[in-house]
Structures are given as C-alpha cells and as structure tokens.
Amino acid sequence: MQLFYAPTICGPSYILSEEESRHAVKVLRMVEGSRLHLTDGRGNLFEAEVVTPSARGCEVRVLQTFPDYERRPYSLTMGVAPTKNLDRFEWFLEKATEVGVDVIVPIECANSERRIFRPERGEKIIAGATKQSLKAYMPVLEPITPIKKILTRPFKGVKLIAHCRPESERIPINDALVSGRDTLILIGPEGDFTAEEVELALANGFKAITLGTSRLRTETAAIAATIATYLRN
Amino acid sequence: MQLFYAPTICGPSYILSEEESRHAVKVLRMVEGSRLHLTDGRGNLFEAEVVTPSARGCEVRVLQTFPDYERRPYSLTMGVAPTKNLDRFEWFLEKATEVGVDVIVPIECANSERRIFRPERGEKIIAGATKQSLKAYMPVLEPITPIKKILTRPFKGVKLIAHCRPESERIPINDALVSGRDTLILIGPEGDFTAEEVELALANGFKAITLGTSRLRTETAAIAATIATYLRN
Numbered sequence: 480m481q482l483f484y485a486p487t488i489c490g491p492s493y494i495l496s497e498e499e500s501r502h503a504v505k506v507l508r509m510v511e512g513s514r515l516h517l518t519d520g521r522g523n524l525f526e527a528e529v530v531t532p533s534a535r536g537c538e539v540r541v542l543q544t545f546p547d548y549e550r551r552p553y554s555l556t557m558g559v560a561p562t563k564n565l566d567r568f569e570w571f572l573e574k575a576t577e578v579g580v581d582v583i584v585p586i587e588c589a590n591s592e593r594r595i596f597r598p599e600r601g602e603k604i605i606a607g608a609t610k611q612s613l614k615a616y617m618p619v620l621e622p623i624t625p626i627k628k629i630l631t632r633p634f635k636g637v638k639l640i641a642h643c644r645p646e647s648e649r650i651p652i653n654d655a656l657v658s659g660r661d662t663l664i665l666i667g668p669e670g671d672f673t674a675e676e677v678e679l680a681l682a683n684g685f686k687a688i689t690l691g692t693s694r695l696r697t698e699t700a701a702i703a704a705t706i707a708t709y710l711r712n
Numbered sequence: 713m714q715l716f717y718a719p720t721i722c723g724p725s726y727i728l729s730e731e732e733s734r735h736a737v738k739v740l741r742m743v744e745g746s747r748l749h750l751t752d753g754r755g756n757l758f759e760a761e762v763v764t765p766s767a768r769g770c771e772v773r774v775l776q777t778f779p780d781y782e783r784r785p786y787s788l789t790m791g792v793a794p795t796k797n798l799d800r801f802e803w804f805l806e807k808a809t810e811v812g813v814d815v816i817v818p819i820e821c822a823n824s825e826r827r828i829f830r831p832e833r834g835e836k837i838i839a840g841a842t843k844q845s846l847k848a849y850m851p852v853l854e855p856i857t858p859i860k861k862i863l864t865r866p867f868k869g870v871k872l873i874a875h876c877r878p879e880s881e882r883i884p885i886n887d888a889l890v891s892g893r894d895t896l897i898l899i900g901p902e903g904d905f906t907a908e909e910v911e912l913a914l915a916n917g918f919k920a921i922t923l924g925t926s927r928l929r930t931e932t933a934a935i936a937a938t939i940a941t942y943l944r945n
Contacts, residue, residue, distance in 0.1 A: 709936075
C-alpha cells in the first residue's frame with residue numbers, strides 16, 4: 480500500500496500536491512485508473528483512483544472512505560526539550576510517529592540547550608513517517624512552549640514527568656502508565672529538569688517517573704517513554 | 713565523568729590509544745595528575761590519573777577498580793536482520809547500547825535485504841555509545857549469522873521471535889518477558905520472517921511475540937524490544 484497525504488481533501492475529487500503528483504506519476508508511474516490511498520492526517524483513510532495522471536496536479540477520485548482508521552484507544556502527548564543537535568530530536572519525531580503519538584510539544588526549560596525551534600523540517604519528517612508507516616492520524620507538532628505553560632495547562636488523563644534527580648521519589652514508568660488513558664509525558668533537556676520545575680509539576684498533578692538506571696539521552700528517553708506507552712496499550 | 717576505552721588494560725599502568733590520548737590531552741587538556749575513568753568493556757570501571765600527558769600515548773595509573781560496574785540483572789541478546797540502509801541499523805546499535813544490550817547478532821534470513829555486514833563501523837559506534845552512556849560493559853557485535861544457526865544454537869533463557877504473520881498465534885512482548893531472565897529476541901527483515909523460519913523457531917523453543925499493531929521498521933521494532941526488556945527489569 481502506498482499512502483499519499485491530502486490535508487485539504489473534502490469531497491470525492493482531489494488534486495494531489497505537486498510533490499505528491501510527481502511521486503505518483505513519475506516515480507510510481509501511475510496511469511488513469513491506478514489505485515492509491517490517501518489520508519487527511521485526521522483519521523480518514525481514502526481509497527481512490529487516478530482520473531488525470533498529471534505530474535503537476537494529479538486528479539484522483541475517492542472510491543471509499545475509512546473513518547477513524549486504526550484509531551488507538553489512547554492519546555499520547557509528548558513534551559520534549561529539543562536537543563542541541565537537531566538531528567537527534569528529528570529522529571525522535573520520526574520514530575515516535577512510527578510507534579504512535581498524537582501531540583508533540585517541544586518544551587523550553589531552565590536547562591534547555593535549544594530555545595528556538597522552527598517547525599518546518601519537523602513537520603516534513605512527521606508527514607513522511609506518517610505515510611511510510613501507513614497511519615491515518617498525523618501527530619500535531621506544537622510550537623515551542625515554556626515548561627511552566629505545559630505544567631499548568633489543563634490535561635485530562637495521566638500526567639508524568641521523567642527526571643533523574645535522585646533525591647525525590649520516582650516510580651517506574653510501567654507502574655505509572657494506565658492502559659486506555661490519555662497520557663502526557665514530559666522529558667527534560669540533557670541537564671535535566673530543575674528541582675523547581677519538578678516541584679511545580681508535582682503541585683499540578685504530575686507523577687514523577689524513572690526510566691530505569693541507564694543514562695539515556697533526551698531523545699532516547701523520549702522514545703523509550705513513547706514505546707512504553709504504546710506497549711502498555 | 714569522562715570515560716575512556718582501555719580494552720587491553722591488565723595492570724595499574726596503562727597507555728591510552730593514540731585517539732584516546734589525543735582526546736585526553738588535546739581536547740580535554742588533561743595534565744599530570746588529571747583524573748579520568750577507564751573501562752575495559754568487560755564490566756570493570758577504573759578510576760585513574762594521568763602520569764605522562766602525551767598526545768601520542770598518554771600514560772595513566774589506576775587508582776581504584778570497580779568490578780561488575782552497574783551490572784544488569786539480566787543479559788539480552790538481540791538477533792536483528794541488518795537493514796538495506798545501513799544508517800538505520802547503525803542507529804539501532806547506538807541506541808541499544810545506550811539502553812542496554814549484551815550481544816548483537818546481525819542475522820541473515822530468507823527475506824534479508826542485506827547479506828554482507830562488515831563490523832568495523834558498527835564496533836566503533838558501539839564503543840562510542842558505551843563511553844557516552846558511561847557503561848563498563850560493551851556489547852559484543854557478532855559476525856552476520858544465518859538464521860538457522862541462531863535458531864538451533866543453545867541458549868539458556870527466554871527465546872522470543874517477533875513476527876507479523878497474522879495467521880499464527882503471538883503474545884504481546886510484555887507478557888512474554890520474564891524479569892531477571894537472560895533473553896534472546898529475534899527481529900526479522902522488512903519482508904518479515906518466512907513461515908518456515910517461524911516454524912523452525914517454535915520447534916526450537918522460541919515463543920512468537922507481537923510488538924503491537926503499528927507497522928514498525930526493523931530498527932524500530934528492534935529498539936522497541938530492547939526498551940521493553942530494559943523496562944521490564
């Protein structure tokens with residue numbers, strides 16, 4: 480199955496973007512009547528066929544719609560401090576999309592190594608990983624957000640903050656996750672969350688968790704938490 | 713803490729390799745009396761001090777030895793089919809080292825996309841990740857091995873094979889893992905294990921497992937299994 484991204488689709492007829500048209504017609508050599516699948520990234524999967532195989536704007540007609548395609552029984556929001564080396568954070572975006580995540584919030588903390596985050600490249604990586612892993616839900620990449628804002632904004636579900644400060648109590652992530660519940664997990668920068676940030680989190684209903692004894696980099700901790708949530712459900 | 717790799721250390725005095733010497737003296741500007749840590753990759757952590765700060769062969773003297781440093785209560789052997797795009801497999805080597813793995817066996821299967829695997833780059837990546845994550849045990853990278861050989865060789869512990877063939881029964885990985893037990897997990901190529909390979913595995917005491925419903929790439933499935941084992945222990 481080959482999945483195409485059709486973010487603005489809203490009727491039986493749709494014209495693929497120039498990039499997607501080129502891919503369909505030039506690379507995959509689709510012709511009139513070729514079958515393909517589209518997603519709007521919001522849970523709808525469409526089976527469609529090519530009407531006009533133009534490499535500049537390939538027109539397709541939807542034959543069948545599958546709403547809520549492979550919808551997960553939980554939602555996962557990952558708040559992660561972007562790494563200094565952006566490749567590592569982008570790798571997390573790709574892998575988390577593949578495994579399963581709904582919202583990714585780059586967070587700015589006291590010890591952050593990166594405070595400016597432009598979303599364009601990340602959004603492209605997420606779109607590519609969504610198509611590659613045949614998902615009809617595309618994760619939302621929010622703008623970079625101060626940690627205090629995400630700690631205090633309302634969230635219905637399980638709220639977890641992973642940190643490495645040995646002085647305060649933490650429970651293993653697998654004991655903190657609840658299957659079927661919406662979950663928000665925060666992963667700090669290489670220098671960890673500060674004691675004040677952890678305190679504010681606890682005061683706002685977060686539980687402190689540990690990801691075991693290995694020294695994990697930010698992006699590894701983030702994917703470990705994503706995988707733990709995925710396998711718990 | 714800065715960790716140096718000293719594979720042939722066997723006494724109180726040791727001369728760092730040229731690369732490590734350059735790093736210690738030129739990059740970190742260590743001088744006579746500077747403290748550093750070494751590992752032999754086999755579980756020993758050494759605290760040492762610089763005796764002769766030469767960038768070509770920095771001599772150090774061991775002050776204290778910590779055997780079995782942060783030894784895990786289980787061993788994990790990952791048999792993984794190398795990916796066509798080697799970056800993806802090398803990324804797995806790096807991340808698995810960081811999370812925790814003891815032996816990595818590149819496996820050759822009927823549907824393998826890559827049948828030749830040269831270990832030099834992989835070994836370098838593993839050594840770098842071991843030092844970066846401050847581990848005293850360095851994972852062993854075995855030569856590429858035919859799947860039949862790993863299916864039939866003796867292994868005391870839990871033996872798992874992850875596959876996506878819907879016709880046969882599979883249990884979720886978290887239900888198959890047993891904490892504290894040595895574990896061997898096999899991850900197949902993009903085209904999956906064949907029915908014959910799965911059958912041979914079952915006949916040899918392997919349990920078939922699933923990593924959930926997402927379509928995971930080989931290297932993502934491999935890191936998911938590594939993380940699941942790590943978090944189970």
